[in-house]
Amino acid sequence: MGTANGAIEETMTLFEGADEAYSAPRRRRRGLSRVVPTVIALLLVAAGAWGVVSFQRLVDQYTVWTFTPSAATESIADGSRMTAEGRFLFFASKPAVEPAALFDSSCASEQEGSGILGCYLPTGRTIHLFDVTDDRLAGLEDVVGAHEMLHAAWDRMNTLDRQQLIPELEAAASRLAGNADFTSRMAYYAKAEPGERDNELHSIIGTEVASIGPALEAHYAQYFTDRAAVVALHEKSDAVFTDLQARSAALSTAMAALKAEIDTEYAAYSSGYEGLNADVLAFNARTDWTSNAEIGRATRSLEARRAALDAQYADVVAKHNEYNADHAALTSLTDQTNELYKGLNLQPALPSK
The missing domain is CATH 1.10.287 (Helix Hairpins)
Incomplete structure (x- = not known):
């Protein structure tokens, strides 16, 4: 057999002494x-x-x-542009995409009328994600997965690192003070997760806010190769609701104005017809006509008033039909919104009828 220095050693092969019986060599292995x-x-x-x-x-x-990631969680890590560090923290949290019943048992909301799409449970250091199946919300799971991964990152930070980040997070939050949705959301977290404001800010700002300053950008670069892409996914899914809400609000405003017109015009029509009917009765009761010409003029005046009132009524009917069409459109928008709420694990916020 050759050695490292090229010398030849005398060795015995397996078959030497073949006249003696031998046992097959035992393979030595140990389970991984x-x-x-x-x-x-x-x-x-x-x-x-x-x-x-x-x-x-x-x-x-x-x-x-x-841990063996599912195809769904692999897709979320890819879609949210996680760095190697981000993926490490994400998969260290054993993320699971779960259907409604299982998810609700994992991440039960403590606030009545609220719904959530994901949670990070610090006790077991696990991430649970709601299975969003509505195609209009494509990409939302990626944002939620990134949000929860940042909770895992925060959970592993030491106190000094957190204290250095908090002023930056609060500065970014102060620039959102005029955003009603943000203010409402932070109020919800104050009730649902008291004491976790900066933890939530760390996840929200990292995945939803475009302009955050160089210090925070440098921090989040540890976890995302392209944070702007994550924010864009958030804005895309949020725009679905924003569009529906804007259209619903505009339609509701137009319907309110139209209803006011209908009510005013119908009141005028009713009053006008009451006056016309009274005048017709008076016309029929008169006996002091001086000529057929006078009767003709009075008759034509009454008929003109009747025609004007009939036209006014036709306008009321047309506006009423328009109102009903708008109501049907608003109902459709409401149904669409409620379907999206269902896709977000929320109960319908608006009546469908």
Whole structure:
């Protein structure tokens, strides 16, 4: 057999001494399931001197090694443009995309009338995501997955890192103070998750706010290769609701104005016909006509008033039909909105009829 220095050694082959019986050589192997935990255990013991953060990192590494992502969660990691670090934290949280019944048991909302699309549970350090199936909301799961991944990142930050980020997060939040949706949302979190304001800001600002300043951009660059793409996905899905809400609001305003016109015009029509009927009765009761010409003039005046009132009534009917058509359109928009609410794990916010 050749050695490293090229010398020749005398060896015995397997078949030497063939006149003696021999047993087949035993293959020595050990199951990977026993080797990996042993290695990890040794690593964790060695990590004791590194502190808690490093210990958690090794726990996360073991989780990532032993976790098999689903196609759905792989797609979310790709779609949200996660960096290697972002993917690491995401898969260390064992993300699961779940149908409504299972998701509601994992992430029950504590606020009546509210609905959520994802949650990060710090006790088990797991991420649960609602299975959004409405095609109009394509990309929303990616945003929610990114949002929850940032919760996992926050959970693993030390106090110093958080304290350095909080002023930047609060500065970004102050620029959103005039946004009613943002204000309402933060009020919800204050009730549902007291004490978690900056944790939520960290996820919301990172995935939904376009302009955040260089310090926060540098921070989020650890987790996203293209944060702007994530924000664009948020804006795209949000625009579906914004458009429906704007159209519904415009239609409701137009219907209110039209109804006011109908009510006013119909009141005038009713009053006019009451006056016409009274005048017709008076016309029929008169006996002091001086000539047929006078009767003709009075008759033509009454008929002209009747014709004008009939035209006014026809206009009221046309506007009423227009109002009904608008009502049908508004009902359709409401149904569409409620379907989207259903796709967002929310109960309908508006009546469909």
